[in-house]
Amino acid sequence: MAKKSIKIRAKAKKGVTTVKSLMSHPMETGLRKNSKTGKLIPAHFIQEVVATHVHDGGETVRMTTHWSGGVSKNPYLSFKFNGGKKGDKITLTWTDNKGGSESATAKIK
Amino acid sequence: MNTDMKRRVFLRGSMAAGAVGVAVGAGLLAPQSVMAAWPKAAFDAKSVAEAGKTAMGGTDIVESSDIKIKAPDIAENGAVVPVTVTVKPSMEGVESIAILAASNGQPLVGLFKLGEGAVANVSTRIKMGKTGDVVALVKAGGKLYSNKKNVKVTIGGCGG
Numbered sequence: 702m703a704k705k706s707i708k709i710r711a712k713a714k715k716g717v718t719t720v721k722s723l724m725s726h727p728m729e730t731g732l733r734k735n736s737k738t739g740k741l742i743p744a745h746f747i748q749e750v751v752a753t754h755v756h757d758g759g760e761t762v763r764m765t766t767h768w769s770g771g772v773s774k775n776p777y778l779s780f781k782f783n784g785g786k787k788g789d790k791i792t793l794t795w796t797d798n799k800g801g802s803e804s805a806t807a808k809i810k
Numbered sequence: 811m812n813t814d815m816k817r818r819v820f821l822r823g824s825m826a827a828g829a830v831g832v833a834v835g836a837g838l839l840a841p842q843s844v845m846a847a848w849p850k851a852a853f854d855a856k857s858v859a860e861a862g863k864t865a866m867g868g869t870d871i872v873e874s875s876d877i878k879i880k881a882p883d884i885a886e887n888g889a890v891v892p893v894t895v896t897v898k899p900s901m902e903g904v905e906s907i908a909i910l911a912a913s914n915g916q917p918l919v920g921l922f923k924l925g926e927g928a929v930a931n932v933s934t935r936i937k938m939g940k941t942g943d944v945v946a947l948v949k950a951g952g953k954l955y956s957n958k959k960n961v962k963v964t965i966g967g968c969g970g
Contacts, residue, residue, distance in 0.1 A: 717929065730937075732915070748848045752925075763925040764932075769853045771911060771919035771937050773890045779933035780922070 709807035711791045718785030722778050730770030746770040747795045755790040785809050853918050858910050861918040862947045876901045877957035881944050888938040888963040895946040897930035903951040904930040913942025938963050
């Protein structure tokens with residue numbers, strides 16, 4: 702697969718952690734045509750993103766998303782959860798419709 | 811992936827709504843290497859109500875102003891429409907949020923399942939083929955709520 706392509710920023714404030722992330726992915730719907738050949742470009746998009754919060758007590762899944770090709774290219778995802786503190790970690794893992802997968806971890810600031 | 815897992819997804823979908831039957835009839839349930847958890851039937855659904863019911867398993871959808879959708883009134887580029895869905899804390903027990911673009915051929919764009927402690931506030935960027943409503947569906951306490959916001963698109967984002 703492509704090189705490391707997930708950017709994560711996580712910030713804890715007043716007991717609420719905000720996670721912002723950018724993933725690098727073509728997000729092809731499978732409905733577009735190649736303008737030169739007229740052939741359909743095969744679908745290639747992220748289907749699942751799982752956000753796991755790694756803390757002292759173990760791991761907690763904070764968010765699971767299922768996406769279609771309707772999410773924009775190089776998808777942006779932001780969410781919040783109660784809990785989390787500086788030094789904890791957030792792991793994001795995506796899986797696409799071709800079975801590709803990538804994962805990245807960032808510390809909460 | 812084994813067939814049993816596939817069947818499980820299929821059954822869940824068909825119990826939620828008759829949408830699967832429609833999808834099968836249209837030849838949309840062709841075998842594909844999808845994960846068992848990915849609700850294909852819901853993503854293939856052609857209407858907002860159908861997609862919502864298939865994805866979230868509810869029957870009635872109630873409009874609620876407790877759901878706030880932040881999206882531009884006019885999107886110059888339909889390929890990148892930023893959408894933020896926030897649910898007021900007064901609505902308790904939010905389990906999942908779905909973002910749909912009503913004018914897209916396959917309206918369901920994203921399904922966000924809230925984990926432990928997650929706040930009902932998600933943002934992403936979606937594609938919109940043409941002007942239409944961005945619909946947010948929220949499942950809270952076993953019931954479905956929705957709200958929508960019209961977004962005008964000047965350049966469609968689904969074409970080549």
